[in-house]
Amino acid sequence: MIPYGRQSVDQADIDAVLAVLQSDWLTQGPTIDAFEQAVAARCEAAFGVAVCNATAALHIACLAAGLGPGDWLWTSPNTFLASANCGRYCGADVDFVDIDPQTWNLDVEALAGKLQVAQAMGRLPKVVVAVAFSGQSCDMRQLAELAERYAFTVIEDASHAVGARYAGRPVGCGEFAAMTVFSFHPVKIITSAEGGMVLTNRPELADRLRRLRSHGMTRDPQQMSEASHGPWYYQQVELGFNYRMTDLQAALGLSQLKKLDGFVQRRQYLAARYQQLLQDLPLTLPKAQADAQSAWHLYVVRLQLDGLQRSHRQVFEGLREAGIGVNLHYIPVHLQPYYQALGFAQGDFPEAEHYYAEAISLPIYPGLSDSEQDYVVQQVRRWIQEPSIS
Structure with missing residues (x-):
């Protein structure tokens, strides 16, 4: 059977994973930092936050954007379930914008019309998840203009689009979206076996994304409610999740990124x-x-x-x-x-x-x-x- 998609793993990838298996770190170690920095640099973004899969990435991106009960998330109906489900995980309501008949991406002209109606009804979205279907971005320039006009946050679900470009720059650079989500599932452009990442240029979003992926926990004294008890001390400052990537996955992803x-x-x-x-x-x-x-x-x-x-x-x-x-x-x-x-x-x-x-x-x-x-x-x-x- 010729599959519709398949990973391409070579000896260099295998050796990279074996090196981590023989190291002192298997879970949350230095290879994750290296992978985050390499993806961010490749995409001309300031920060990368690696997580266990792209669904988790979408979830914490929505939370970092402040999405919650009483809010609306809009996205394309032509996407995987996670692009909408991430809004429901936050307790928000979800709506859709139909697709462009030519590109099969979210129709930004239809979005503009729907935003006018929503403004009159007092039901504007707080987040719009713009899906880069099949590997190409939708009209992100116009979408960013609408986001500024109607005060919503753009999250680009670029799960299909690692290595793609828009307006002459890498997808993920942050010029047109507050956050960009990548997937490293085996059928995607590069793989970490499973895994995802959120890219952003905003330090406050990066800080919150890192907390949310690890139980809402911090070791940063500036984020604590009282003085540290000692070098062992941490605080949970909000409700987070165990969405961490492992060093094994990051090693594979880092090796794949070179290709x-x-x-x-x-x-x-x-x-x-x-x-x-x-x-x-x-x-x-x-x-x-x-x-x-x-x-x-x-x-x-x-x-x-x-x-x-x-x-x-x-x-x-x-x-x-x-x-x-x-x-x-x-x-x-x-x-x-x-x-x-x-x-x-x-x-x-x-x-x-x-x-x-x-x-x-x-x-x-x-x-x-x-x-x-x-x-x-x-x-x-x-x-x-x-x-x-x-």
Whole structure:
């Protein structure tokens, strides 16, 4: 089976993890600091705070932004559950903004209109989670302008976009978002087996993020309510969580980071090759967002079903039968039973629903060979063009 995504781990990565296993630190040690500093430097950000996964990163980013009961978080319905669930973890209400029919990212024009209505109703969001779907940012420049006008915090969920660029700068630099979240899951651009990170340029946010990932605890005398009892002393100053990354994970992530440029270049090559090989088929291919250079975590096509003799499901299952591990990113979040119980319904966000009815994620990862990609294209062509398969 050719998977839709896969990690690329080499001997250097294995050696980096073994070095930590043979060291004095396995959990919260110096390799985490090195990983945080290296990612922040790579992205031109001031601070990086590593955590156990990107869901945890989104959660503490929302808390650091002050999100809580009575507040609203808005995000795209075309995303993984965590982009919305992070608001619910904070006790906030969640709403969605439909997607741009061209880029499949959050539609910033629709956001602008929805903000005008929300302002009149007194229900403006406190946080907007802007998802960099498939590896490219949405219109972050306009989003930042709206954030200033309507006084909400932008958190860029760049789980797909490590190594991507926007407006000539690395995603995560902090020019257009207060905080940026990365994922290091195995199918992402680089991996730490599991893991995530929040980047920010604001020292007060970085301090709070570090407390929140470790039980709300501090050893900094300036953050304590009384004088230290001695060098052993710490205080819990707020309710936090055990969201810590281990040095083992950080060692793998730090080693992978050295290969980031090569990984992204290979993904860009494969995406360009798909664009060329699939252009004559009844498919809607990905389009570039203005100012954005994608890291190509995903390569999604949409079936032009009016011109096909097969259904979306038939094409999907046919490709699976052919040994291609296609997937579908994503089921619109508002259609999940949990969110329908909160009042969302079919028809609320028609662009995202239309997208869902047509989308298929094709394999893309650095280890995908040209010949394997040729086979994927051959099977896509077969299943959408041939009237019958014997």
